[in-house]
Amino acid sequence: MSGEAKRAATQEGCRSLPLGERLVAAGHISRSQLEVALREQRRTGELLGKVLVDLGFVTEEVVEAVLAERVGCRRIRxxxxxxxxxxxxxxxxxxxxxxxxxxxxxxxxxxxxxxxxxxxxxxxxxxxxxxxxxxxxxxxxxxxxxxxxxxxxRRQGSTLEGVAEEVLAHLEDDQEAVERGQDTPLIRLVDRLLRDAVEQRATDIHIEPEERVLRVRLRLDGMLRQTAVLPARLARPVAARIKILADLDIAETRTPQDGRINLEFGDRRVDLRVSTLPTIHGENVVIRILDQSGIVLSLEELGLSPDHLALLERLLRRPNGILLVTGPTGSGKTTTLYTALAALNSMERSIFTLEDPVEYRLPIVRQTQVNPEAGMTFAAGLRALLRQDPDVILVGEMRDEETAELAVRAALTGHLVFSSLHTNNAAGALPRMIDMGIAPYLVASSVNAVVAQRLVRRICNRCTTPATYTEEELARLGLPEAAGLPFFRGEGCDACDHTGYRGRAAIFEILEVDDAIREQVHRRASSAEIHQAAVAAGMAPCRQDGIQKAMVGVTTLEEVVRVT
CATH class of the missing domain: 3.30.300.160 (Type II secretion system, protein E, N-terminal domain)
Structure with a gap:
């Protein structure tokens, strides 16, 4: 082969390589720089070329030139x-x-x-x-x-990026006008950011300053998704505007701050919980969205199976005892607790709550915000609340031994108590209470049941279609027993942003504390032993509930495996 032919073959092989490998082969970046960029790409989801430019490893012109070498592909302006x-x-x-x-x-x-x-x-x-x-x-x-x-x-300026261009053009004038409350492009930018998040049914907004950009991500159906990349110069003014809305100190940027914003979008009332955290590139802002219109207040709407629904209704008819709801952060525990309260709420009952924070307002229910700085802890609040003649009590979370002891005492003296714990499954809640310092006999005699739950993404009802799994795929998912069963998936459409999912559904397991479980608790059995005893007595674990819901098209097997 001639030198020219070898050169042509090398160039042809180079063009068939991925972008990063072509840049390394051409000497534009080092292998270590590529590895750093690939890690950053996995973290951000950005195109590799943009990541390399943002990291300062190459210029945009170099990336475009290398991309232009693709066989049969021209570049245009x-x-x-x-x-x-x-x-x-x-x-x-x-x-x-x-x-x-x-x-x-x-x-x-x-x-x-x-x-x-x-x-x-x-x-x-x-x-x-x-x-x-x-x-x-x-x-x-x-x-x-x-x-x-x-x-x-859409019309230029209707997107966040479009409004951002207008903000940059008036940034210096905006700073003072924002503090005076005047309408400015910056105010419109933040309003649009919040409105878009609410309209897209996001649960959290992440506003993340980086060296070169201000990144905006929304948590949609439990997964973070990037929705905008704004100029880095907007990080400080955007954070300041949000802090003004949340009644925070805009001059203090060195310590974390927490605040709250109440907004109305049409007939929807939305509470926003704001948290700021200093980072090396500015203040990171995370906003939790609590949509008052989105709270489920009907047991039938929780998505319980018929057996679980009948069991929970029976448990709620008990006059006293503790009902615990467990699961990781963001698994819907608050929704389940509020729905249980709503099922009991009537003029004949006195219902009190202790929460941190109070997420939703309920009629006829006395709701109290915990304030540790003022001495109003869960334990102090519960002690005072017991003198208020309650029938039903909700304690947002059992965080310490004193709170747990008071909850047990309340349950044993004729009160129905609801609370939450962070455990991996229902069985783990009972040993957890013992670990907190509660005697096994008190746990066994006071706890009526434990509800464990997870949230899975719901298949989009506009593009749902039957799905088939090979034996190898089911084995890889750890579900060989699901062979031959009917399942579904979402193909992806405009309604679900081509993800195949829209909305979320809960999967449950409910452990009723009967004589067999009490015996396990008395002998300080492990959570695994309690779980095994509960399954032997007929409890359907979360994964089983998830598979049953996957069979009727609520979610996919992949989602069930992901959360269980």
Whole structure:
């Protein structure tokens, strides 16, 4: 082979490599720099080229030049291209934004699409499936594509990025105007950020300052998803605006602060819990969204199986004792506790709660906010509450021995007590109380039952379709016993942002403390032994409940395995 042929073969092989390997082969970055960038890409979900530029390892021009070497793929400048609105209308906005692509024009049965990463085969497949057209790819810069998406899918300025450009143009004037409460682009930016999160049914907003950008992520259906990347210069003013809304000290940026915002969007009342944390790049802001309209207050709507529903209704008819709800943070424990209270709420009962914080307001219920700084701890509040003639008591969480002792005493003196614990399953709650210092005989005689729960993503009802699993796939999921059973999945559509999931559902296990379980508690059995005894007595574990719900199309097997 001649020297020229070898050179051509080397170049051809280089072009077939992934972007990172091509940059290493060309000497633009080192192997260690690529490894750092790949770790950052896994963390952020960004395109590798953008990550490399943000890290300062290469310039955008170098990335574009290497991408342009792709065989048969040309690069274009979108500012010189006329984009066909009909072509744009063929591709869902969610796909365009996720893959950083913009449809350009229709040519018969072919659709020309500009992609930031021209090697994104999955993006091409998504577009072809959504449109039924053959896709021809050209390359363009991610910045130009994102700007084109803003212009052609909705009016410029209607997205967060669009409003951010206006904010930057008036940033110095905005600072003083924001503090005076005047309407400014910055105020509109933050309002839009909050409104978008509520409209998308997010449970949390993460506003994360980094060296080069201000990243916005929303927790949707339990998973974090990036929704905007704003200029880093906006980190301080955005945090300041949120702190003003939450009545926090905007001058204090060195210590964490917590606050609360009450907002109304149309007929929806929303409480926002704000937490700030100093980081090396500025204040990280996380906002928990408590949508008053989203609370489930009917046992039937909790998603309990018929057997679980009948058991819980029977447990709620007991005049005294403790009902514990367990699960990790964000598993829906508060919703279950509030729904149980609502089922008992009437003019004939006196119901009190001790919470940190009070997340939702309930009618006819006396709700108290714990305030440790003022001496109002769970234990102090519960001690005072017992002198208020309660019938039913909700203690947000059993955090210490004193609170647990008072809850047990209340249960043994004729009160029905609801509370929560953080344990992996229902059986673990009983040894946990003993570990907190409660005598086994008191645990056995006071606890009526433990409800353990997890939240799974619900299959989108607009694109649900039957799913089949091979024996190998089921073995990999650890569910060989599910062979031959019917299951479902979501194909992905505009309604679910092409994820296949929309909303969440709960899966449960309910451990009733009967004589057999009491015997286990008396002898200080482990949680595994108690769990085994409960299953032998007929308890359906969370995973079993999840599989049953997967069989009727509520969720997928992958979700059940993920949370159990």
């Amino acid at each position: 979108l500012e010189f291209v006329e984009i066909d609105p009909e072509a744009v209308a063929r591709v869902p906005e969610a796909i365009a934004r996720r893959h950083h692509l913009i449809p350009l024009r229709l040519v018969g049965e072919r659709l020309e699409v500009a992609l930031a990463d021209t090697f994104d085969v999955f993006a091409v497949d998504q577009v072809e499936r959504a449109t039924g057209l053959q896709v021809e790819v050209v390359g363009a810069s991610q910045q130009e594509i994102d700007q084109a998406i803003d212009r052609h899918y």
